[in-house]
Amino acid sequence: MASRDWIEIESFEAVDDIGQFDRPDIPRVEAILSGAPEREWQQFFVVRARALEQSHPGLRMEILADRLGFHTRAAHLEETCRLVNDAVEGTNHDYAAQRTAEEKRIADRDEEVRAMMAQVKAINASWPPEKAAE
Incomplete structure (x- = not known):
């Protein structure tokens, strides 16, 4: 898979909004991803x-x-970071499984096309069919 298909959390950053007037009640954290998914x-x-x-x-x-941004309280920070990381890792596995299934569907279809091409060649080799005596 391409590098953008497998995303990791490289680090976390707390957002410093101390000087802002209008801010949510719960502080924000951002997970820095290994790429833009x-x-x-x-x-x-x-x-x-x-x-x-x-x-x-x-x-x-x-x-x-x-x-990847989310809000959490300091008392729950480590637990929340683990939950967020588990969600990212789970997404990687879900996405990889879907991609693998899609690649298999494409390969199966391509194989069916190759088989049909061989059958058409065989049909064409003896075309037109002999007419049954009436």
């Missing part, structure tokens, strides 16, 4: 993210380019 990868991530958000009220995750 492609749209298909992000669609798989959204499924995992929404499931995680439902089981952990208050957690919201969003990807902006090569950063």
Whole structure:
């Protein structure tokens, strides 16, 4: 798979919004990703993210380019970072499985086309068919 198909979290950064007037109640953290995920990868991530958000009220995750942002309290930071990392790793596995299945479907279809081409050659070699005596 291409490098953008397998995304890792390289590091985490706390967002310093101390001087800002209008800010959310819960501080923001950003996971720095190893690359900007492609749209298909992000669609798989959204499924995992929404499931995680439902089981952990208050957690919201969003990807902006090569950063994955989320809000968490300092007391839960390590646990939340692990959950976010698990979501990214799970997405990698889901996406890889889908890509492998798609590649197999393409290979199976290509093999069917090759078999049909061989059959057509055999049909053409004895064409036209002999007419049955009436």
